[in-house]
Amino acid sequence: MADPTIICAAIQPVCGFIYQAGLPAATARRFSSFACIERNHRLLRKAKEDLQAIKKMVRGQVDLETNNLNECDPRVDLWLKRVATVLLDPIDQECDRLMQSSCLCRSVVGFGKRYSLGKRIAELLEDLAGLIEEGNQFKTFASKRLPEFVEERPRTQTFGIEPVLRDLRKSFDSSDVSIIGVWGPGGVGKTTLLNTFNNELRHGAGITRCIALSQHLFKVAIMVEVSNSGTLNKAAIQRTITDRLGLPWNDTETEEARARSKFQLEDVGIPTPDTGSKSKLILTSRYENVCYQMGANQSLIKMEYLEKEAAWELFRSNLSAKAIKAIESPEPNNVVKEYANAIVQSCGGLPLALKVIGSAVAGLTKPKEWSLAMQATKDDIKDLDGIPEMFHKLKYSYEKLTATQQDCFLYCTLFPEYGSINRDQLVDYWMAQDLIPQDPNKGHWIIRSLVSACLLESCGSDLEVKMHHIIRQLGLSLAVQQNIVVKVGMSLAKAPPHREWRTAIMISLMFNDIKDLDMSPECKDLVTLLVQNNPNLDRLSQTFFQSMHCLKVLDLSHTNITALPLCSTLAKLKYLNLSHTLIERLPADFWMLKNLRHLDLSVTKALKETFDNCSKLYKLRVLNIFRSNYGIRDVNDLNIDSLTELKFLGITIYAEDVLKKLTKTHPLAKSTQRLSLMHCEQMQLIQISDFTHMVQLRELYVESCLDLIELIADLDKQKASCLQVLTLAKLPALQTILIGSSPHHFRNLREITISHCQKLNDITWVLKLEALEKLSIHHCHELEQVVHETVNKVENMSRRNEPSSVQRCGRNNGLSEEQQVHGMAEDAYNEYMKGYQNMAKWGQVNGTVRHVDFPKLRFLVLTSLPKLAEICYPRDFPSLEIIRVEGCPLLKTLPVGQMYECPKLKQICGSYEWWERLEWNGREIMENKYFIPIQDEG
Numbered sequence: 001m002a003d004p005t006i007i008c009a010a011i012q013p014v015c016g017f018i019y020q021a022g023l024p025a026a027t028a029r030r031f032s033s034f035a036c037i038e039r040n041h042r043l044l045r046k047a048k049e050d051l052q053a054i055k056k057m058v059r060g061q062v063d064l065e066t067n068n069l070n071e072c073d074p075r076v077d078l079w080l081k082r083v084a085t086v087l088l089d090p091i092d093q094e095c096d097r098l099m100q101s102s103c104l105c106r107s108v109v110g111f112g113k114r115y116s117l118g119k120r121i122a123e124l125l126e127d128l129a130g131l132i133e134e135g136n137q138f139k140t141f142a143s144k145r146l147p148e149f150v151e152e153r154p155r156t157q158t159f160g161i162e163p164v165l166r167d168l169r170k171s172f173d174s175s176d177v178s179i180i181g182v183w184g185p186g187g188v189g190k191t192t193l194l195n196t197f198n199n200e201l202r203h204g205a206g207i208t209r210c211i212a213l214s215q216h217l218f219k220v221a222i223m224v225e226v227s228n229s230g231t232l233n234k235a236a237i238q239r240t241i242t243d244r245l246g247l248p249w250n251d252t253e254t255e256e257a258r259a260r261s262k263f264q265l266e267d268v269g270i271p272t273p274d275t276g277s278k279s280k281l282i283l284t285s286r287y288e289n290v291c292y293q294m295g296a297n298q299s300l301i302k303m304e305y306l307e308k309e310a311a312w313e314l315f316r317s318n319l320s321a322k323a324i325k326a327i328e329s330p331e332p333n334n335v336v337k338e339y340a341n342a343i344v345q346s347c348g349g350l351p352l353a354l355k356v357i358g359s360a361v362a363g364l365t366k367p368k369e370w371s372l373a374m375q376a377t378k379d380d381i382k383d384l385d386g387i388p389e390m391f392h393k394l395k396y397s398y399e400k401l402t403a404t405q406q407d408c409f410l411y412c413t414l415f416p417e418y419g420s421i422n423r424d425q426l427v428d429y430w431m432a433q434d435l436i437p438q439d440p441n442k443g444h445w446i447i448r449s450l451v452s453a454c455l456l457e458s459c460g461s462d463l464e465v466k467m468h469h470i471i472r473q474l475g476l477s478l479a480v481q482q483n484i485v486v487k488v489g490m491s492l493a494k495a496p497p498h499r500e501w502r503t504a505i506m507i508s509l510m511f512n513d514i515k516d517l518d519m520s521p522e523c524k525d526l527v528t529l530l531v532q533n534n535p536n537l538d539r540l541s542q543t544f545f546q547s548m549h550c551l552k553v554l555d556l557s558h559t560n561i562t563a564l565p566l567c568s569t570l571a572k573l574k575y576l577n578l579s580h581t582l583i584e585r586l587p588a589d590f591w592m593l594k595n596l597r598h599l600d601l602s603v604t605k606a607l608k609e610t611f612d613n614c615s616k617l618y619k620l621r622v623l624n625i626f627r628s629n630y631g632i633r634d635v636n637d638l639n640i641d642s643l644t645e646l647k648f649l650g651i652t653i654y655a656e657d658v659l660k661k662l663t664k665t666h667p668l669a670k671s672t673q674r675l676s677l678m679h680c681e682q683m684q685l686i687q688i689s690d691f692t693h694m695v696q697l698r699e700l701y702v703e704s705c706l707d708l709i710e711l712i713a714d715l716d717k718q719k720a721s722c723l724q725v726l727t728l729a730k731l732p733a734l735q736t737i738l739i740g741s742s743p744h745h746f747r748n749l750r751e752i753t754i755s756h757c758q759k760l761n762d763i764t765w766v767l768k769l770e771a772l773e774k775l776s777i778h779h780c781h782e783l784e785q786v787v788h789e790t791v792n793k794v795e796n797m798s799r800r801n802e803p804s805s806v807q808r809c810g811r812n813n814g815l816s817e818e819q820q821v822h823g824m825a826e827d828a829y830n831e832y833m834k835g836y837q838n839m840a841k842w843g844q845v846n847g848t849v850r851h852v853d854f855p856k857l858r859f860l861v862l863t864s865l866p867k868l869a870e871i872c873y874p875r876d877f878p879s880l881e882i883i884r885v886e887g888c889p890l891l892k893t894l895p896v897g898q899m900y901e902c903p904k905l906k907q908i909c910g911s912y913e914w915w916e917r918l919e920w921n922g923r924e925i926m927e928n929k930y931f932i933p934i935q936d937e938g
Contacts, residue, residue: 040121041095047128048087054135055083061141076141083131089124157317159351160310161193164303168197171299172280181296182284184303186470187352190284193303197282305349314351315344318358318454326365339370346377352470353394359454360397394474397453407435408446409455410482412467413475414508414530416489420464423447428598428622432553432575433527438597438621479506483525487512495519501526509534510555520546528553532577537561545569556581557600568592579624582606591616598622602650602674605629615640626650626674627701632658641667650674656683660690669693676701680708684733688713688721688745699725709733715740716747724748724771729755739765747771750856755779764788767853773879776861783865787872852876858904862888876901884909886934892919896926907932 058080062072072080095117164182171180182190283294291300306314316324326336343361347353361373376396398406408430415421427443430436436443447465450456456465467475476486485500485507492512501507501521506528514534520543527550531537537559544565545551551570555577562582567573568589576593577600584606596617601607607630614623620643625631631652640646649671653659659677662669672694677686684707691697700723702708708731726749728734734757739746749769754760755778764787766775777783853872856879862868864887874895881904885891891914896902908930915931 040118040125044121044125044128047125047132051083051087051128051132051135054132055080055087058135058138058141061138064141073141076138079131079134079138083135086124086127086131095121156192156195158189158192158196159314159317160306161189161196161303164193164301165197167301168193168282169200171301172197172282174299177299178280179295179297180280180282180299180301181288181291181294182282182301182303183286183288183291185305185350186286186473187350187468188303188305189351190303192351194282194284306351306354307349308344311344311347311349311354312341315340315347315354315358318355318362320362322365323362326370335367336365336370339367339374342374343370343377346374352468356394356397356454356471359452360400391474391477394471395478397455398474398478401449401453401455404435405446405449408443409450410475410479410484411435411506411528412450412456412465413472413479413484413486414488414506414510414528415467416511417469417472418466419489420459420461420466422464424463426465428575429528429553432598434552434574495521498522517541517544520544522547524549526551530555531559532557534559538582540565542566562606563587564590571595574598576600579603585609590614593617595619597645600624601628601630602626603628615642618642619645621645622648624648624650624674625652626699627676628652631676631678634658635661643668646671648673650676652676652678654679656680659683663690663693666693670695672697674699674701676703677705678703680705682707684709686711688723689716691721691745696722698722699727701727701729702731703727703729705731707733710736710738712738713740713745714738716743716745721745721748725751727753727755728757729753731757731760733759735759735761737763737765739768742768744768750774752776753778758782762788770855772854773856774859774861775857776859776863777865778861778863779865781866784867785870785872786862786868789873852878855879858882860884862886862891864888866890871895874900877905878903880905882907882909884934885914886910888914889917892917894918905930909934 058076062076062080168180168182171177182193184190281295283291283296285291285294288300288302305311316327319327327334327340329336340361343357344354347357357377361370364370364373373396376399398409401409411429411433412421412426423444424440426447427436427440430443430446431438431440436446447456451458451465455471456467459466479486483503483505485496485504487496488508489511492509492514495509495514495517496507498519498521501523504523504526507523507526508528508530510530511533513536514531515536516539517531517537518539518541520541524547526548529548529551530553532555535558537556538561540561540563542565545567546569549569550572552572553575554570554573555575556564557577557579559581561578562584564578564583564587566587566589570593572595573593574595575598576596577598579600579602581604583601583604585608594617597619599614599617599620599622601610602624603626605628607625607628610625610628610630614620623640623643623646631654633654635655635657637658644667646668649668651662651668651672651674653662653676659680662672670693673696675691675694675697677683677700683705686702686708688711702711711728711734723745726746737760746769748771750771751774752766752769752772753776754763755776758779758781760780761782761784763777763783764785766772767787775786777786853875854877857877858879858881860871860880860882861884862871863884866887867890868888869890870893871891872895877896878901880896880902883894883896883905884907894908896905908926909932912933915927915933
């Protein structure tokens with residue numbers, strides 16, 4: 001807050017006017033802006049309406065031009081931005097709050113605010129008049145478009161690609177070339193080339209970008225990876241294109257419907273480029289004839305192996321400082337450098353081989369070590385494609401691994417090409433197959449070592465890794481030798497023939513269209529069988545497991561199976577995943593799986609029973625029946641105390657007394673990480689502090705507890721809660737959710753979903769959740785505001801004691817604005833010191849303490865909220881990426897705009913009808929940047 005003398009100096013000229021006459025015109029205008037604020041506000045609203053009408057006319061003309069791929073005239077664009085800035089000014093809301101706030105009638109703070117706001121209104125009126133006049137004078141509205149259209153790709157250091165990059169630029173700049181083909185052996189750097197070129201387009205590369213954009217009116221650049229398997233995954237390509245364009249994805253649509261035209265490019269919705277379409281297609285392949293077949297007849301670029309100098313620099317970039325020191329040692333007869341040169345030469349200039357082998361020898365320092373490495377990689381690459389010989393080079397990196405690392409590496413080939421691999425799932429598989437000890441940390445260490453060896457790659461998320469398709473081919477070539485059968489994502493309708501099962505050690509059939517496994521395969525050596533994500537699979541023969549005596553890992557998740565065959569032969573099974581299936585019950589002999597350690601039955605919505613079988617599986621470390629139809633209904637059914645090895649429990653509970661038993665000192669409490677409460681009759685209160693013994697609880701799902709009225713996440717005086725995900729669904733009596741002051745039990749909550757809670761009308765408490773990343777609210781019919789907010793705390797603090805003179809006279813009581821202001825001046829100075837002291841308490845003196853609400857919120861989803869009229873007051877959203885609104889007819893404002901910081905915003909999704917109803921200033925500007933139309937199902 002400013003110094004008192006400064007405030008008094010600011011007030012005195014205005015207060016003085018009330019008691020004096022004959023002041024200059026400038027002062028009169030200043031008082032008019034202060035005293036006649038309501039009248040001026042009405043004029044401001046009228047001017048805004050006039051400006052909105054002119055803006056609509058101008059925008060319509062601009063849209064006509066931009067639909068023809070022209071660009072808004074810079075002068076018009078500047079005018080529209082200025083209009084948007086003016087119309088986005090939150091002055092209307094500030095005026096409304098000013099008029100509604102009783103404290104403003106008698107405090108210095110309010111007195112000064114009225115003066116400042118009145119001055120702003122007067123200035124804004126002048127700005128609006130100028131914009132109206134300027135908008136009426138426009139004659140031309142558009143010119144040629146120069147859009148930003150490129151999405152950043154991963155940046156990597158490049159070596160020796162400048163010559164081919166120049167050729168690519170030249171072809172791209174040519175108006176006669178529509179399809180450009182780049183071909184060369186696998187691992188030669190085609191993807192790196194396109195990533196580099198893509199990023200040049202985004203950030204500019206001298207004149208190249210200017211020429212390209214002046215000749216070709218591009219709207220968007222899309223990069224799509226296509227599998228090298230024999231089957232084209234059209235849906236995956238369509239999904240990539242859809243996501244890149246920001247369009248909605250509909251799983252029920254056919255591939256043809258998504259393509260919207262009839263591998264042919266048209267099959268995935270890409271019209272064949274030609275000079276008339278003003279489009280460019282750059283494709284890469286290992287084979288020259290493929291480029292010809294795709295139409296790259298006018299421009300074909302071959303990627304050559306690296307020259308000696310570039311190859312050496314790339315190799316050297318992967319070495320450790322110690323290895324480089326050994327190579328560059330000035331000692332006479334330095335054989336290490338000779339050996340290193342020989343290794344580089346043996347790689348034949350192939351970048352992938354240089355990178356992988358460089359990583360493999362990165363720590364070598366002794367001549368003997370380098371000599372052995374040279375001998376292992378001495379053969380040159382000779383054939384055109386380079387793949388077999390390159391595998392010989394890459395195999396050296398594989399052979400440098402320990403036996404355990406090698407087995408873990410080969411396991412990664414069981415996953416789809418180009419797909420990501422969940423790290424935790426991978427480690428679970430490895431532990432179940434006894435490739436590593438029962439220690440997840442050991443598994444994650446191996447993942448890091450494979451990444452360091454360039455045999456795996458990190459994804460954007462720390463939760464996943466991926467494998468370069470050439471490295472995967474190396475793995476597949478080695479896997480075949482070890483009887484590993486991989487048939488992933490090949491659109492198979494039938495299982496592989498019997499002969500492929502006989503000697504198989506591991507089989508992966510995930511992501512196919514297999515409809516049944518009506519067979520009794522002979523596979524006595526089979527250890528891993530992965531069949532997940534076959535959505536049409538609904539039946540296994542009763543003798544399917546008949547010869548699988550060695551099976552340790554079985555994954556049937558995300559299939560439609562309704563029953564599991566007799567499984568007494570699966571005595572060695574350690575990992576079984578039946579989640580997201582329609583299985584109704586486990587087979588009678590299930591208890592015989594004495595070695596089972598990991599059992600996942602989550603989201604099995606037809607399951608009727610399980611614990612009678614599970615209670616005898618003493619080695620279980622993971623038992624997950626979270627959100628299963630089967631759950632614990634009686635306290636005596638909680639009979640799995642014998643599972644002393646249990647580390648992870650996901651459980652569904654149907655009775656409050658069972659919950660009370662579990663949440664006290666029950667042995668299972670410490671293992672509970674996912675808890676689902678369903679149909680708990682007569683349970684009226686959930687108090688999160690009661691879950692103290694569930695020290696690992698990460699997800700709580702409460703559904704159809706019809707008597708639940710209140711949920712309390714009070715002050716956490718014990719250990720910090722681990723709860724990260726909360727879902728509240730179908731709770732018709734829920735009225736209150738109370739969050740204590742920090743530290744509270746929801747401090748680590750990242751995701752909240754609230755659905756079908758008809759009496760819940762206040763969730764203002766979400767402001768306290770500083771870790772919140774996703775907020776989804778659906779079918780809450782009484783919710784009018786997501787966050788109920790009043791005037792700021794400073795103003796609230798000054799609402800004390802006796803009424804003001806204006807209050808004594810009534811709110812308005814027929815008084816003119818000038819008379820009201822006179823009353824304000826009478827009270828202002830008397831209340832000044834009180835307001836000053838109160839503001840000091842809030843940290844507003846000598847600097848403002850800024851607190852950002854929703855600091856980590858990334859996703860906001862609002863669906864079927866018929867009374868929702870407001871989300872919250874406008875504010876900064878530093879992490880917000882997506883807003884989605886469906887079925888919210890009364891919601892006519894959004895709390896974001898150009899006046900507020902929202903740097904990561906990507907999409908605002910909603911129906912056209914809803915978007916047009918928004919009374920949100922600057923809607924058209926935001927539409928061009930963020931709006932994604934969807935079908936409103938509300």
